[in-house]
Amino acid sequence: MGLITLIVSLVILAITSVISYFVYISWKYRKFFEKQNVQYLGAGFPRLARFFTGKITLPDGEFLLYEDAKATGKPFVGITDLSAPIYFIMDLDLQRSIYVKDFDHFADRRQFTTEKSDILMRTMLISLEGEKWRGIRAKLSPTFTTGKIRKMFNIFDTSSHKMCDYIRKRVGSAGGDFDIVEAYSKYAMDVVANCAFGIDSMSFDTEPGALSTFEDMGNRITFKFDPIIFMKVIFAQIAPKLSDFLGVKPFDQESQKYFLKVIGDVMKQRRETGERRDDFLQLMLDAQKGLLKSEDKEILEVMTGSQSDSTGNSNNAFVSEANKKLKFEDIDIVSNAVLFLLAGFDTLQSLLIFAAYSLALHQDIQEKLLKEINSALEANGGKLTYDSVHGMNYLDMFINETLRYYPPATRTERRCTKDYIIPGTNTVIEKGTLVALPIIGIHRDERYYDNPEKFDPERFLPENKAQRHPYSFTPFGHGPRNCIGMRFALTEVKTVLANLVHNFKLEVGSYTEVPIKYGNSGNLKPKDENGMWLHITPRC
Numbered sequence: 001m002g003l004i005t006l007i008v009s010l011v012i013l014a015i016t017s018v019i020s021y022f023v024y025i026s027w028k029y030r031k032f033f034e035k036q037n038v039q040y041l042g043a044g045f046p047r048l049a050r051f052f053t054g055k056i057t058l059p060d061g062e063f064l065l066y067e068d069a070k071a072t073g074k075p076f077v078g079i080t081d082l083s084a085p086i087y088f089i090m091d092l093d094l095q096r097s098i099y100v101k102d103f104d105h106f107a108d109r110r111q112f113t114t115e116k117s118d119i120l121m122r123t124m125l126i127s128l129e130g131e132k133w134r135g136i137r138a139k140l141s142p143t144f145t146t147g148k149i150r151k152m153f154n155i156f157d158t159s160s161h162k163m164c165d166y167i168r169k170r171v172g173s174a175g176g177d178f179d180i181v182e183a184y185s186k187y188a189m190d191v192v193a194n195c196a197f198g199i200d201s202m203s204f205d206t207e208p209g210a211l212s213t214f215e216d217m218g219n220r221i222t223f224k225f226d227p228i229i230f231m232k233v234i235f236a237q238i239a240p241k242l243s244d245f246l247g248v249k250p251f252d253q254e255s256q257k258y259f260l261k262v263i264g265d266v267m268k269q270r271r272e273t274g275e276r277r278d279d280f281l282q283l284m285l286d287a288q289k290g291l292l293k294s295e296d297k298e299i300l301e302v303m304t305g306s307q308s309d310s311t312g313n314s315n316n317a318f319v320s321e322a323n324k325k326l327k328f329e330d331i332d333i334v335s336n337a338v339l340f341l342l343a344g345f346d347t348l349q350s351l352l353i354f355a356a357y358s359l360a361l362h363q364d365i366q367e368k369l370l371k372e373i374n375s376a377l378e379a380n381g382g383k384l385t386y387d388s389v390h391g392m393n394y395l396d397m398f399i400n401e402t403l404r405y406y407p408p409a410t411r412t413e414r415r416c417t418k419d420y421i422i423p424g425t426n427t428v429i430e431k432g433t434l435v436a437l438p439i440i441g442i443h444r445d446e447r448y449y450d451n452p453e454k455f456d457p458e459r460f461l462p463e464n465k466a467q468r469h470p471y472s473f474t475p476f477g478h479g480p481r482n483c484i485g486m487r488f489a490l491t492e493v494k495t496v497l498a499n500l501v502h503n504f505k506l507e508v509g510s511y512t513e514v515p516i517k518y519g520n521s522g523n524l525k526p527k528d529e530n531g532m533w534l535h536i537t538p539r540c
């Protein structure tokens, strides 16, 4: 047998084995769900084939899955992503139980890393489990209250001004076509660098098109799910020990090492010189020394997500208890500073991109928003303040509508931590099983939003909101494991959008892609190579 024939035979054998394995897995999970009397939608092989051949992207696939699940008319169905069986929860009351009421059965998430890979990612709040998660959430919560974020307002405002100056230089006084992703990415990096790492990102000091080292590393560390990374992640979940043995590391290593060093140096310098700043890093250093109070009502809200649902939340006591027990080590500070990049950068950039796009498409909305921003500025001597930014109701409605139609996270998940009988059924979700809580599908479901394809901020008028199920809007998740950075993100987004709209008119330009084609990043984004080109003209 010639060498080429041997190689071809081995490749065919490998492909056949992988396909047979996946077919077997899908069959195995069919049995799993049959035993529980749950309708099973399988792995969606036609959808997967379209994903692997680049015909659809991850968000498209998520939306199609939701539509398939909706067509069954069931409150929940079984699915698999080929690594595990997953309950896909459609019913909003059941979602509420999982998020809040029966949270003690669903306190964890799935692990994307193995014991030896991506150590930094494994120690971040988002992937922690059990007591360790409770303790770190309790330690971090005091750093995310409105009082603390108010102190960081200047960072958001200063970076917004730098961004506006940058855009002005790029488009000139007559205006022009410009890829807003570039400017937003610099802005979001600048805020993260200042708040979480205590350094200047230098992102606005580079030549056009170039990246500072911080930006470059920041871009590399964010989640991107091309088919290769997707396969590595699935492999690490199916066979974690073998994956470690083979040294498979799904996420970029060099950037993780870079951030470890940067933050280590700043911590050392602050400890040696006693220098203090109003930033997130300082708050974590204070939390380590036990200098932050944890009894405050708002801190409990951040810890438990209780402001998003007040029904039957009894988690406050255990979180406070956990806070007392846990030691907050240096590695926790470092990994949670990096988490700002992972959880905070991509999501925020996604929201900003779609906000700008929506404003360009809907000039009437932009005009209304501009009026509100201008009167807020006039009332405050031409300056934005924390209070003025949060006092703009239309801005708030507009951001909510952007989050509805373009939620940065298209779903969230929980891992069952104690067997759970789904109320009113005989179905038992067994300990260790995953449940998926769809976000984008619900946000675009006509059962909750009339004419869901229409972009309409008025949906978020208080009287309209009151008519909807509270779990029909979940861009930040819900309950004790909801987004800890929600207040931070909303303040940051409102500040930069108010500055942007005050300074520039945004319009659809010659390169604007309508409708948008999504990319495969972890969060909803336009395709990387397409960016978000808009026609931008300075207002004065």
Ligand code: HEM
Pocket: 125, 126, 127, 137, 339, 340, 343, 344, 345, 347, 348, 351, 407, 408, 409, 411, 412, 413, 474, 475, 476, 477, 478, 479, 480, 481, 482, 483, 484, 485, 486, 488, 489
């Ligand atoms: C527009 C911006 C953002 C959106 C849409 C967003 C969305 C989300 C969602 C959907 C979750 C999962 C919630 C759940 O499972 O119930 C989450 C978790 C989380 N987010 Fe955000 N996020 C944003 C910004 C931020 C920022 C700026 C930070 C800052 C650090 C942050 C930190 C986190 C953390 C740490 C978690 C995990 C919480 C835990 O497991 O206890 N996020 N976020």
